[in-house]
Amino acid sequence: MADQKVISRQTGVEDSQYKWGFELDIESDVAPKGLNEDIVRFISAKKKEPEWLLEWRLKAFRHWTDQGDEAAPKWAQVNFEEIDFQDIIYYAAPKSGDDAPKSLDEVDPELLEAFDKLGIPLEEQKKLSGVAVDAVLDSVSVATTYQDMLKEAGVIFCPISEAVQKYPELVQKYLGSVVPYSDNFYATLNSAVFSDGSFCYVPPGVRCPIELMTYFRINVADSGQFERTLIIADEGSYVSYLEGCTAPMRKSHQLHAAVVELVALKDAEIKYSTLQNWYPGDKNGEGGVFNFVTKRGAARGENSKISWTQVETGSAITWKYPSVILQGDNSVGEFYSVALVNNYQQADTGTKMIHVGKNTKSTIIAKGISAGKAENTYRGQVSILPGADNARNFTQCDSLLIGDECGAHTVPYIEVRNPTAQMGHEATTSKVNDDQLFYLQQRGIDLEESNYMIINGFCRGIFKELPFEFAMEASQLLRVSLEGTVG
Amino acid sequence: MQDTITIADQYQEDFQDLCATLPEWSSEFRNEAMLIFKQIGLPVHRKGNEKWKYTSARPIAEPQYSLATFEEVDLDTIKKAAPWHDSWLNVVFVNGQYQGTFSSDTSPAIQVSNIASDDFPQDIVESIGGIMDYSDDGFAAWNSAFMSDGSIISVPDGENSGLVINLIFFNQGVPGTVNHPRVLVTSGKKSSVNVIENYVGGGEDNTLTNSVSEIYVGEGSTVNHYRLMSETDHTYDVGYGRVKIGTGGRFNSRAFFRGSGIGRYDLNVLVDGENASCDLQGLYFTSGNQHMDNFINIDHLKPHCQSNLFYKGILDGKSRAVFGGTVLVRKEAQKTDSIQSDKNLILSPDAEVDSKPALFIYADDVKCAHGATAGNIDADTVFYMRSRGVDLETASRLIIYGFAGEVIDKVEIEELRAYLEEAFLTSLPSHRFEF
Amino acid sequence: MSKSDKLIEVKDLRVSVEETEILKGINLSIHEGEVHAIMGPNGSGKSTLANVIAGRPGYSVTGGDIVYKGQSLLEVEPEIRARSGIFLAFQYPVELPGVRTWQFLKSAIDAVRKENGEDELSVREFDQLLEEKRNLVEMDPDLVKRSVNEGFSGGEKKRNEILQLALLDPSLALLDETDSGLDIDALRIVSHGVNVFKSPEKSVLIVTHYQRILDYITPDFVHVLVDGRIVRSGDSKLALELEEKGYEWVRESVGEEVNS
Ligand SMILES: Nc1ncnc2c1ncn2[C@@H]1O[C@H](COP(=O)(O)OP(=O)(O)O)[C@@H](O)[C@H]1O
Numbered sequence A: 001m002a003d004q005k006v007i008s009r010q011t012g013v014e015d016s017q018y019k020w021g022f023e024l025d026i027e028s029d030v031a032p033k034g035l036n037e038d039i040v041r042f043i044s045a046k047k048k049e050p051e052w053l054l055e056w057r058l059k060a061f062r063h064w065t066d067q068g069d070e071a072a073p074k075w076a077q078v079n080f081e082e083i084d085f086q087d088i089i090y091y092a093a094p095k096s097g098d099d100a101p102k103s104l105d106e107v108d109p110e111l112l113e114a115f116d117k118l119g120i121p122l123e124e125q126k127k128l129s130g131v132a133v134d135a136v137l138d139s140v141s142v143a144t145t146y147q148d149m150l151k152e153a154g155v156i157f158c159p160i161s162e163a164v165q166k167y168p169e170l171v172q173k174y175l176g177s178v179v180p181y182s183d184n185f186y187a188t189l190n191s192a193v194f195s196d197g198s199f200c201y202v203p204p205g206v207r208c209p210i211e212l213m214t215y216f217r218i219n220v221a222d223s224g225q226f227e228r229t230l231i232i233a234d235e236g237s238y239v240s241y242l243e244g245c246t247a248p249m250r251k252s253h254q255l256h257a258a259v260v261e262l263v264a265l266k267d268a269e270i271k272y273s274t275l276q277n278w279y280p281g282d283k284n285g286e287g288g289v290f291n292f293v294t295k296r297g298a299a300r301g302e303n304s305k306i307s308w309t310q311v312e313t314g315s316a317i318t319w320k321y322p323s324v325i326l327q328g329d330n331s332v333g334e335f336y337s338v339a340l341v342n343n344y345q346q347a348d349t350g351t352k353m354i355h356v357g358k359n360t361k362s363t364i365i366a367k368g369i370s371a372g373k374a375e376n377t378y379r380g381q382v383s384i385l386p387g388a389d390n391a392r393n394f395t396q397c398d399s400l401l402i403g404d405e406c407g408a409h410t411v412p413y414i415e416v417r418n419p420t421a422q423m424g425h426e427a428t429t430s431k432v433n434d435d436q437l438f439y440l441q442q443r444g445i446d447l448e449e450s451n452y453m454i455i456n457g458f459c460r461g462i463f464k465e466l467p468f469e470f471a472m473e474a475s476q477l478l479r480v481s482l483e484g485t486v487g
Numbered sequence B: 001m002q003d004t005i006t007i008a009d010q011y012q013e014d015f016q017d018l019c020a021t022l023p024e025w026s027s028e029f030r031n032e033a034m035l036i037f038k039q040i041g042l043p044v045h046r047k048g049n050e051k052w053k054y055t056s057a058r059p060i061a062e063p064q065y066s067l068a069t070f071e072e073v074d075l076d077t078i079k080k081a082a083p084w085h086d087s088w089l090n091v092v093f094v095n096g097q098y099q100g101t102f103s104s105d106t107s108p109a110i111q112v113s114n115i116a117s118d119d120f121p122q123d124i125v126e127s128i129g130g131i132m133d134y135s136d137d138g139f140a141a142w143n144s145a146f147m148s149d150g151s152i153i154s155v156p157d158g159e160n161s162g163l164v165i166n167l168i169f170f171n172q173g174v175p176g177t178v179n180h181p182r183v184l185v186t187s188g189k190k191s192s193v194n195v196i197e198n199y200v201g202g203g204e205d206n207t208l209t210n211s212v213s214e215i216y217v218g219e220g221s222t223v224n225h226y227r228l229m230s231e232t233d234h235t236y237d238v239g240y241g242r243v244k245i246g247t248g249g250r251f252n253s254r255a256f257f258r259g260s261g262i263g264r265y266d267l268n269v270l271v272d273g274e275n276a277s278c279d280l281q282g283l284y285f286t287s288g289n290q291h292m293d294n295f296i297n298i299d300h301l302k303p304h305c306q307s308n309l310f311y312k313g314i315l316d317g318k319s320r321a322v323f324g325g326t327v328l329v330r331k332e333a334q335k336t337d338s339i340q341s342d343k344n345l346i347l348s349p350d351a352e353v354d355s356k357p358a359l360f361i362y363a364d365d366v367k368c369a370h371g372a373t374a375g376n377i378d379a380d381t382v383f384y385m386r387s388r389g390v391d392l393e394t395a396s397r398l399i400i401y402g403f404a405g406e407v408i409d410k411v412e413i414e415e416l417r418a419y420l421e422e423a424f425l426t427s428l429p430s431h432r433f434e435f
Numbered sequence C: 001m002s003k004s005d006k007l008i009e010v011k012d013l014r015v016s017v018e019e020t021e022i023l024k025g026i027n028l029s030i031h032e033g034e035v036h037a038i039m040g041p042n043g044s045g046k047s048t049l050a051n052v053i054a055g056r057p058g059y060s061v062t063g064g065d066i067v068y069k070g071q072s073l074l075e076v077e078p079e080i081r082a083r084s085g086i087f088l089a090f091q092y093p094v095e096l097p098g099v100r101t102w103q104f105l106k107s108a109i110d111a112v113r114k115e116n117g118e119d120e121l122s123v124r125e126f127d128q129l130l131e132e133k134r135n136l137v138e139m140d141p142d143l144v145k146r147s148v149n150e151g152f153s154g155g156e157k158k159r160n161e162i163l164q165l166a167l168l169d170p171s172l173a174l175l176d177e178t179d180s181g182l183d184i185d186a187l188r189i190v191s192h193g194v195n196v197f198k199s200p201e202k203s204v205l206i207v208t209h210y211q212r213i214l215d216y217i218t219p220d221f222v223h224v225l226v227d228g229r230i231v232r233s234g235d236s237k238l239a240l241e242l243e244e245k246g247y248e249w250v251r252e253s254v255g256e257e258v259n260s
């Protein structure tokens, strides 16, 4: 079992429910708090970026400044104190990351040890066989494994800062092409200050031989994390990409405003899986990560497919709608989600499926679990545009409530502008069924375990969409997150 | 927000004139409402406004309206425009003004009085505005400031004669006029009553009907409420229904919409007593350039209650329909059983439907579900019928009739059902499909 | 036979559901090795009795006691009752979407073993045991891979109950209408499963509507439950008599008893 723990290895923090909450001891290269043009230039300079990218960042920064803080989205069903954007550190790199390591041998051994503690053994490839890992600590990518195997297949998988240097045409062509810098408040902020993230390009006809994984961790206190991920699957290619996240326990909130862009060309498929376990705050709602993320995929080519699977158990607040723009005829979009909130967590998450092309198909299966005093909202939009003849959507949202102090909300937006479309939305909200609980208890299984089994069953359909190790991991996360919710 | 302030200011003079002619009891109420109306104006800004997300109030707000006055009309015209039965208690308003000569004598059992009259029953003055919160709603504030004629229906305890009260608000379509009808219904303990509200008429130029109805469903009583809207493509119709159901009460609503330029029905039901229930069903058929927005909220405040929200739409031409349904189950409302569904049949490539069936749940021991569908006629069904020898046109007509009939069939007043079948079903298109 | 120990004793048990009294003073003793049958018309309270013994929430015991292995059960959690050897084959087995049968069965068996101070079964040991028991009830191996009872036919669900009986090997089996809805082959298989389970240390309480299953599993005692009361007890001949004369006959004779 221990071998399968990818991001949730226990760390010896015994007195806490959050088992990933130790602070790594690495001297970081930290920018001063606050945001202005100089900081944007500082980040760009640190990364030795070309002029066009600096210009792009500055455009985003100016847009962000012009629209003011009022532009922050307010429609989500979440409550939090206003964020002071001048009280955040926008760049924090581990010192050794200044010159990106060429191989694992060059990686700071202390860092390797730190990742090992987290259950991300960058050295012991055996433990994560078949998974290439890009580890992003605070704002900087620290190691990417399995480079040789990927190179052989022609797959580019590297930190985006490295891609900017090595493959500028690809980055310039696709960066901002799915999520423009002006898209929304947090995406604009990200465009101005993003520091690193993963870049992946799969050439035509290539089936990426291994799973790709990026592992994110916020470490420095008061720092924000603004990573940017860009994945391009060229014609007829396939890639499966995994993302895992943790953060240490902090009294104050940390902001995570990432942008992920996916592009699938003709006949290409991208499968994107997330296990989000940022620090959720303590029992009283103190601390925890604000996870305000923009994720969007463009199923640009005919017969292309983009599939999002997410298991969201962490963060104090989650604001996130992984979406698919179904542009290509016959393209397919999928969204599978489990969102679990406990204590004072708040999640407002869901998806958007925008049907543009003909015969496009989307499926949305969302499972929400609320416990403690937490609030969980599914918010999803399905738009069928006039040209999307014979578009199909099926949406199923189910919510479970544990205890009577939490909330479960479902807010779908269905916009249909084509008579040949067929769309159906179903949703249910209930508590764990008493008859099911009794049946399990009658077989000698205790209440907490019975509850876990039923909820795990409730999420099964989603977990099975995850790669095997991640599915095991997701079940584990679920169990830990549910601890103490019954009885 | 500049423009919204101007909107209210345009009506200051009218307001003063009106206050001079109306009964004293209402002036404090009106002044308060006018103040709010001036502060908030009409909801013309849509950004971040979830209540008006898919409907722009701007075309409604832009013209300057004058208060409608009565002009000559004969009863037959009115009878043609709305359902009518001599056994009903028919109450007629023309351009917002009560017409005693056209209306039935009031029933001894059920008190039906007129807001503008002086013999207004003082004991229910309190109820007016009691559940119509206009603090963030310009149209409702506007109505509250300007309501002139309307009906106060007060059903005594135990009254069960099955009386049908048919309120007809007939709009003559005098260009550029607005009228603000107001209805108040209170049903006594263990009583039952049927109320039909008709908003009909209109002409070739823009007019606005801006109505508010408040309905108190008493302990163990049943109110069967019908709302019919059938106006021309040039009318704007903004209507509010505010309902509060007491312990063991039942509110059944059947709403039928057959046209207006921009129509909006904002219905809010407080399920505020144990074992209370509501069953809200609606049918909208839009065509041409029409726009219909149903904004329905059910608020469960007490345990052991049921609600059913079931709306269906048929869309043709370049029309647009909006459905915003929200079921809120508060923490105290354990054992709530709630179902919500919105089904849309889209017949034309230029029509558009926006549906937002939302659930907000704060109690754990509940059973809540919602569903929404949108699409064309099911090809398999058509094929099945054709394989039995039914031709394509008949098959599609049968399916569309069946779709609409599901709501019409539930109308219990026989004469009204017959009227709706005639008015609705015969106007439905039949052969739109190419398979 | 009566020399054996008393396994369970139901003493003047009164049970209500939402103010309505359903069991109105039940007395019943079952010794080790005995097979009892409870018969009675629909709605007489048979399932209520079985459920209350197993500790199903939602019933209030308003009087009397249930003593099992010398201790009162009334305050004991259902899973603890299960681990101490009480098994209920449900009249309507519950579907558990997404919960894999294999996982469920293993959790159940490990819970009992843990209670008895035994180690959890290894996957291989468990698979062997499962295979053996599955053959006993002739259950389709595919069913074990699916979610518990989800989409199972009525007969498959009942067989799954007997499979669990065989795996968990309890002291007291309460079979609530396990025979209903079974065709003759399935009935034979289910009965075989119960007969294999039967031993001098094990007791069985069969709740049934029909005499049919009693052709396969011979009861030592038969009780007739009408309107929340045991109105008649006897040996296996009583079942035949009931079958012949119908429940009206007992009802009438109850009337006579009350009148006389
Ligand atoms: N959970 C329950 N809620 C309400 N009534 C119940 C419940 N359980 C049983 N009853 C009622 O108790 C009576 C006995 O039911 P049951 O024990 O199922 O009878 P049997 O198994 O003999 O057919 C019936 O009238 C039934 O409706």
Ligand SMILES: [Mg+2]
Residues within 6 Å of the ligand: C046, C047, C048, C091, C176, C177
């Ligand atoms: Mg029974």
